[in-house]
Amino acid sequence: MAKTASGLQRTRSHGQREAAPVSRYKFTPEEFHKLGALGFFDDCQRYELIEGDIYTMPPIGPEHSVCVEVSSRLFHRQEKRDQFHARVQNPLRLVDSELVPDIAIVAGNPEDYREQHPTSALLVIEIADTTLEFDRTHKLPLYARAGIAEFWIVNLRERVLEVYREPSGSRYKSLRVFMPNEVVSPLFAPEWQIPVAALFG
Numbered sequence: 001m002a003k004t005a006s007g008l009q010r011t012r013s014h015g016q017r018e019a020a021p022v023s024r025y026k027f028t029p030e031e032f033h034k035l036g037a038l039g040f041f042d043d044c045q046r047y048e049l050i051e052g053d054i055y056t057m058p059p060i061g062p063e064h065s066v067c068v069e070v071s072s073r074l075f076h077r078q079e080k081r082d083q084f085h086a087r088v089q090n091p092l093r094l095v096d097s098e099l100v101p102d103i104a105i106v107a108g109n110p111e112d113y114r115e116q117h118p119t120s121a122l123l124v125i126e127i128a129d130t131t132l133e134f135d136r137t138h139k140l141p142l143y144a145r146a147g148i149a150e151f152w153i154v155n156l157r158e159r160v161l162e163v164y165r166e167p168s169g170s171r172y173k174s175l176r177v178f179m180p181n182e183v184v185s186p187l188f189a190p191e192w193q194i195p196v197a198a199l200f201g
Contacts, residue, residue: 027054032049032054045057048097049097050099052096058130063129064129064156067102067154068102070198070201071199072088074194078192084108084188085106085108087103088103090104092104092106092124094119094143095146101124103125104123105122105186120147123148123150123152124151125152125154128153128155129157143167145167145169147167148167149165150163150165151172160178162176162177181196184196
């Protein structure tokens, strides 16, 4: 008599152990730093912790580097002691993630963060060429969930500025694309008039 598929499966599996579930280990920010202290990471490589997973980031190209320099200079000139300052390619800790945005405008003075990296920002800016899709699909949701009010992507591929506002869950309700001939004003300092072209150098 022929066996049904389910009966055949029971016969084959009889006496065998049930397979153990496979799970992926998620690192905490503390474990991430401990690995670095123990020498597990290459000093010449950049790493970011994103929701427990460790990512290696691509090398910074010349154009990317120039944009970081000229953009950060714009914000450094406007810094107001005890109110906010610009951090350039320094960590931002968001729950179980530790990102290294190109520029983050954070509250207070640099000395306020001797014990722990900032856990929020007034504005986060990523300069994106090879990482454009990664920034949109992996980083943007983290910034939105963390309540970062404003996130900019300096899009080197299309030579535009993507301005995301109104975080809601894992996304931003508002997206406006600025062209190089326009000006943009950050939410935390609406009186500023920043030429978009100046962000590209």
